[in-house]
Amino acid sequence: xxxxxxxxxxxxxxxxxxxxxxxxxxxxxxxxxxxxxxxxxxxxxxxxxxxxxxxxxxxxxxxxxxxxxxxxxxxxxxxxxxxxxxxxxxxxxxxxxxxxxxxxxxxxxxxxxxxxxxxxxxxxxxxxxxxxxxxxxxxxxxxxxxxxxxxxxxxxxxxxxxxxxxxxxxxxxxxxxxxxxxxxxxxxxxxxxxxxxxxxxxxxxxxxxxxxxxxxxxxxxxxxxxxxxxxxx
Amino acid sequence: xxxxxxxxxxxxxxxxxxxxxxxxxxxxxxxxxxxxxxxxxxxxxxxxxxxxxxxxxxxxxxxxxxxxxxxxxxxxxxxxxxxxxxxxxxxxxxxxxxxxxxxxxxxxxxxxxxxxxxxxxxxxxxxxxxxxxxxxxxxxxxxxxxxxxxxxxxxxxxxxxxxxxxxxxxxxxxxxxxxxxxxxxxxxxxxxxxxxxxxxxxxxxxxxxxxxxxxxxxxxxxxxxxxxxxxxxxxxxxxxxxxxxxxxxxxxxxxxxxxxxxxxxxxxxxxxxxxxxxxxxxxxx
Numbered sequence: 001x002x003x004x005x006x007x008x009x010x011x012x013x014x015x016x017x018x019x020x021x022x023x024x025x026x027x028x029x030x031x032x033x034x035x036x037x038x039x040x041x042x043x044x045x046x047x048x049x050x051x052x053x054x055x056x057x058x059x060x061x062x063x064x065x066x067x068x069x070x071x072x073x074x075x076x077x078x079x080x081x082x083x084x085x086x087x088x089x090x091x092x093x094x095x096x097x098x099x100x101x102x103x104x105x106x107x108x109x110x111x112x113x114x115x116x117x118x119x120x121x122x123x124x125x126x127x128x129x130x131x132x133x134x135x136x137x138x139x140x141x142x143x144x145x146x147x148x149x150x151x152x153x154x155x156x157x158x159x160x161x162x163x164x165x166x167x168x169x170x171x172x173x174x175x176x177x178x179x180x181x182x183x184x185x186x187x188x189x190x191x192x193x194x195x196x197x198x199x200x201x202x203x204x205x206x207x208x209x210x211x212x213x214x215x216x217x218x219x220x221x222x223x224x225x226x227x228x229x230x231x232x233x
Numbered sequence: 234x235x236x237x238x239x240x241x242x243x244x245x246x247x248x249x250x251x252x253x254x255x256x257x258x259x260x261x262x263x264x265x266x267x268x269x270x271x272x273x274x275x276x277x278x279x280x281x282x283x284x285x286x287x288x289x290x291x292x293x294x295x296x297x298x299x300x301x302x303x304x305x306x307x308x309x310x311x312x313x314x315x316x317x318x319x320x321x322x323x324x325x326x327x328x329x330x331x332x333x334x335x336x337x338x339x340x341x342x343x344x345x346x347x348x349x350x351x352x353x354x355x356x357x358x359x360x361x362x363x364x365x366x367x368x369x370x371x372x373x374x375x376x377x378x379x380x381x382x383x384x385x386x387x388x389x390x391x392x393x394x395x396x397x398x399x400x401x402x403x404x405x406x407x408x409x410x411x412x413x414x415x416x417x418x419x420x421x422x423x424x425x426x427x428x429x430x431x432x433x434x435x436x437x438x439x440x441x442x443x444x445x446x447x448x449x450x451x452x453x454x455x456x457x458x459x460x461x462x463x464x465x466x467x468x469x470x471x472x473x474x475x476x477x478x479x480x481x482x483x484x485x486x487x488x489x490x491x492x493x494x495x496x497x498x499x500x501x502x503x504x505x506x507x508x509x510x511x512x513x514x515x516x517x518x
Contacts, residue, residue: 004303007333014326015319075319077284080310080334082303229285 004081008089012072027056038124052127053105054145061098061149065156069164074230087225091218098149106141132202147207151214158217161224167233234294234380234413235259241290243276250276252437261411265428267421267508273437274417278383282311307335310379312370314386320359324352324369335377343376349398363390371399375406383415400427421505431504435512449501453489456482457497465495472510484510
């Protein structure tokens with residue numbers, strides 16, 4: 001790893017540490033509240049409280065992916081970073097940050113499961129995409145989350161770059177196009193069918209495909225990072 | 234490092250910030266880059282530092298374009314009047330980050346400057362006053378020891394003793410190790426003695442590039458009776474003429490000895506006055 005990439009990673013991680021701590025503090029409070037609610041549901045027939053870390057963590061990485069472009073790239077250029085190193089550092093950050101998030105959430109998932117088993121809090125259940133492939137273990141959750149978060153990172157990084165380089169016209173057009181396509185999908189039913197089909201057939205191959213597509217999206221961002229400046233479009 | 238600026242043009246929509254700007258900085262010196270607000274100084278510095286691109290023309294450092302060239306970019310440190318550092322970082326983080334980006338980074342000097350300006354290493358940037366943030370910028374710029382160090386109004390909010398300290402350390406560092414320092418400021422009188430060469434930009438164009446010593450010798454302020462001054466300035470290039478109650482004062486390209494022979498009072502022209510007149514003259518032309 002070059003000196004500049006190390007410097008960029010140190011910069012990103014030093015600055016992200018604060019928001020990372022706030023995020024996990026809020027999420028842990030939400031988890032504690034959810035456990036409390038689940039306890040109250042013990043006496044309710046069929047009362048179950050579902051909690052899923054991925055709902056929060058995937059949104060968090062999406063926001064970070066966006067912020068990398070909006071805040072970090074201009075400052076990286078001011079520091080004297082060259083574009084290829086910014087691209088490389090962003091990629092390493094996506095994997096590293098996603099992996100750390102996945103590890104924390106999977107470990108918490110594991111510990112809380114042990115506790116609720118011990119105290120018999122059967123009204124509390126975790127939701128996780130790994131359950132769809134029938135292998136909800138500590139390791140598979142980390143693997144699935146890391147892959148999915150890398151994908152979310154790459155997608156939001158690309159969208160943010162489109163807004164940064166192309167302004168509202170290009171960025172907004174792409175988002176609008178995606179929105180219209182999704183609406184068509186819902187109206188014509190193929191989007192619902194796709195997810196239904198995915199739900200029945202999902203396996204490891206799906207996550208491998210997501211990883212492959214994510215790498216492709218991340219690779220495409222190089223062409224937008226290459227000529228980036230400190231001035232937004 | 235030799236800096237060549239060739240027909241550099243930068244447009245922001247309809248507005249032209251730089252217009253065919255050309256000049257060469259041949260050797261490590263302290264250059265004063267002067268001009269009024271909106272003259273294009275910051276735009277030029279940002280292009281030189283590879284932060285933005287030119288619309289036309291080019292900047293070459295030792296014959297190579299600096300844009301996205303790691304070897305050259307890490308030889309250039311640009312400190313602007315504000316927004317140099319991300320607000321959530323601590324001072325110690327900023328120093329560590331810069332040490333990764335500048336191979337010539339001098340941690341000892343950075344520590345000395347941080348102590349000199351009384352900055353708390355654990356303080357976040359967002360908690361610093363304007364003056365303290367400027368002090369950090371100055372410390373980083375000097376400690377980078379980058380062969381091309383650019384200061385663009387680096388001391389907003391900094392008090393007079395702190396500015397004096399900065400000039401002293403800047404000169405000391407420059408004498409220890411020659412480097413190209415490009416300095417843009419509006420407090421011209423305060424720093425004009427530091428400048429070895431002055432460049433004045435007006436509306437994106439270069440109006441003057443001259444060594445400070447020769448500038449001081451070649452442009453003089455003469456005053457005396459109207460007829461005597463008029464006779465003296467005949468066939469000479471003048472920058473400014475003022476007339477009041479039978480007396481005349483003129484800023485003129487000329488020699489002190491010759492003016493004295495005409496019985497005129499002769500004084501030097503402060504660089505700040507020169508900048509004002511050069512930019513005003515063209516504006517009215």
